[in-house]
Amino acid sequence: MQLIKMAWRNIWRNKVRSLAVMAAVFLGLVAGMYSAALVEGIMHSRFENFIENQISHIQIHHPDFIRENEVFQTVGGDMSGLESVQKIPGVNSATVRTRIQCMIASASHTGGVELYGIRPKSENQTTNFSRHLVEGDYLKGEANNGILIGESLAEKLKVGIGSRIVLSYQDKANNLVSGAFIVRGIFNSGFNRYDESTAFVFQDYLNEYLGIGEDFHELAVLAEDINDLESIRPALQQRFPESSVRTWNEIEPALEIMITSSDLFSYIFIILIMIGLAFGLLNTMLMAVFERTREIGMLMAVGMNRRKVFLLIAMETLFLSFSGAAIGLLVGYLLVAWFAKRGLDLSAFSDVMYELGVDAVVHPVLDPNFPLVLALIVIATALLSAIYPAIKALSLSPIEAIRK
Amino acid sequence: MHVIETSGLYKIYNEDTVPVYAVNDISIQFDPKEFSCIIGPSGSGKSTLLNLIGGLDTPSRGTVTVAGKRIDTMSESNRIRFRLEHIGFVFQHYNLIPVLTAYENAAFIMQLQGRGEKETRERVTGLLEQVGLGNRLNSRPAELSGGEQQRVAVVRALASKPDFILADEPTANLDTKAAFNLLDMMKQLNEEEGITFLFSTHDQRVIDRAKRVVTLVDGTLHSDEHRK
Numbered sequence: 289m290q291l292i293k294m295a296w297r298n299i300w301r302n303k304v305r306s307l308a309v310m311a312a313v314f315l316g317l318v319a320g321m322y323s324a325a326l327v328e329g330i331m332h333s334r335f336e337n338f339i340e341n342q343i344s345h346i347q348i349h350h351p352d353f354i355r356e357n358e359v360f361q362t363v364g365g366d367m368s369g370l371e372s373v374q375k376i377p378g379v380n381s382a383t384v385r386t387r388i389q390c391m392i393a394s395a396s397h398t399g400g401v402e403l404y405g406i407r408p409k410s411e412n413q414t415t416n417f418s419r420h421l422v423e424g425d426y427l428k429g430e431a432n433n434g435i436l437i438g439e440s441l442a443e444k445l446k447v448g449i450g451s452r453i454v455l456s457y458q459d460k461a462n463n464l465v466s467g468a469f470i471v472r473g474i475f476n477s478g479f480n481r482y483d484e485s486t487a488f489v490f491q492d493y494l495n496e497y498l499g500i501g502e503d504f505h506e507l508a509v510l511a512e513d514i515n516d517l518e519s520i521r522p523a524l525q526q527r528f529p530e531s532s533v534r535t536w537n538e539i540e541p542a543l544e545i546m547i548t549s550s551d552l553f554s555y556i557f558i559i560l561i562m563i564g565l566a567f568g569l570l571n572t573m574l575m576a577v578f579e580r581t582r583e584i585g586m587l588m589a590v591g592m593n594r595r596k597v598f599l600l601i602a603m604e605t606l607f608l609s610f611s612g613a614a615i616g617l618l619v620g621y622l623l624v625a626w627f628a629k630r631g632l633d634l635s636a637f638s639d640v641m642y643e644l645g646v647d648a649v650v651h652p653v654l655d656p657n658f659p660l661v662l663a664l665i666v667i668a669t670a671l672l673s674a675i676y677p678a679i680k681a682l683s684l685s686p687i688e689a690i691r692k
Numbered sequence: 693m694h695v696i697e698t699s700g701l702y703k704i705y706n707e708d709t710v711p712v713y714a715v716n717d718i719s720i721q722f723d724p725k726e727f728s729c730i731i732g733p734s735g736s737g738k739s740t741l742l743n744l745i746g747g748l749d750t751p752s753r754g755t756v757t758v759a760g761k762r763i764d765t766m767s768e769s770n771r772i773r774f775r776l777e778h779i780g781f782v783f784q785h786y787n788l789i790p791v792l793t794a795y796e797n798a799a800f801i802m803q804l805q806g807r808g809e810k811e812t813r814e815r816v817t818g819l820l821e822q823v824g825l826g827n828r829l830n831s832r833p834a835e836l837s838g839g840e841q842q843r844v845a846v847v848r849a850l851a852s853k854p855d856f857i858l859a860d861e862p863t864a865n866l867d868t869k870a871a872f873n874l875l876d877m878m879k880q881l882n883e884e885e886g887i888t889f890l891f892s893t894h895d896q897r898v899i900d901r902a903k904r905v906v907t908l909v910d911g912t913l914h915s916d917e918h919r920k
Contacts, residue, residue, distance in 0.1 A: 290803045297791035586787040589748055590801055590848075591776025593769060687748050690783055 295603035313612030316561040321620030324554035325652035331550045341477045344508035351532045362503035376523045378516040383410035384504035390457035394445035405494030424449040424473035431490035434472035438483025460499040562669045569673035585689020605674035613666040694721040701754035714740040716911035727882045729891040732908035738892035747771040759855045780849030780857035786841040788833040795829040798847040819847045839870025856888035
């Protein structure tokens, strides 16, 4: 208690200096915490968009389709197959897709797109795709030649709702087939590259042109909980023993690396801030030791042992850093919580966000363990910063120190 | 039994190049309840001898026995512990801890020793009242005069009931009145409570009150006068 009291009072001997250090720790932590939460929010947004709009949690393909993308490399099935998947425990929804590469042409432009033949109802349950429509309607009614295209593709093709476009592709027998489609809806998924290279039509309509009956190229599954994918996978594999069953991180390894590296980036950022603060703390404590040479000499002369002298310096450093850190963590947490609820409007950078596949309004996300990890990093930083000043204090000769 | 005993004590600096004998072959004993002072011109070795006796420094040769134990052969950590348990220090510059109150400063060593709170409070409060600081318990050093600060330092030194108190120039920074008050107080503690005091000093006021005056010249024992 005696040491704690002394250490606490000692840090207030030079109020301005101590407050400056505390302010640096406070600002460093608030900035670090908020930026980490923002990066996490951006990654979260991109991940959600990617999962919800594009790949879902699990996909099933013909084993060779992933590499070769041939029309005939289908998974055999019918609606009973889809229904059986939807009944697997842990599966939220599932949909089947026909997926081919084709040429798309309007009066003013021709380009390549990935064409999805979808079942509108199950697709919308799995990808909630209809919410991204910015013009026109979602595919509805009996299978017809309606098509949904991305906003950026529509701009390239210079077409709008009701416009006619022509798609050319190979059928199952490798014959070149062309078909005319009418633009029924224009979507904006939030991811520019996806929007300019993807189009959706009725699966039944497309399959008829391709000559693949009720087969499909892709079965996408959305799980109720992303943590349950490994428990769902065996049931899917059993249902489709000849097919490839892959989870989102196997489909898009880059996405997983991006998420993992964003966590790493956050910690590196925090550690860099802490290294800067460590030098500030070290300097402050060194000055404190030099200013109190005679006092420390007296403490050692009257019988305070080395362990207690070290503890005194370490506690002063801890109090100094943790006073700023406690407020910093609290303010940082509240700031993140406030923006997590309201969202941070980055629509001024909407073009960049669109390119990245991130919503223009980002909701920072804070890992619940992050404040605790930060607190531990602060403690470690304080203790490391205390070592050199404490060694300096311990190296003082009581006789010489008292004479100063 | 002597409370302090040195035998053939030397402290030599630059022994390998140009030796400087700060303390040169001093053999001396001090008994319990003495009120003694070591005097001599600057550089005569007063403070060095006091540091050797107090276990703050180690001799080049010879022995130092305090309360029956050789401290010159003790490890650093044992000497720190020994100082805490057996020796009280009063310094020229008071050396109170500025962030602690008069009471907390005076109780500091007892708390370092791990004494109970009740025992510490009773002993320290009683001593501070005895030296006229009963109404300044909660004052910080900056709020006390030099004389008051030195009285707190003396209470700090003797609160833990050491075998003796070493005081290095305790009156050097005090005005005449404060110096006399301090000396009267220490004399009273010596006579009434049997506390052993050993001073190093230039101050005639201290020398006049000492029962024994040891004079050093160039690190050697020049004279040892016992007074009645």
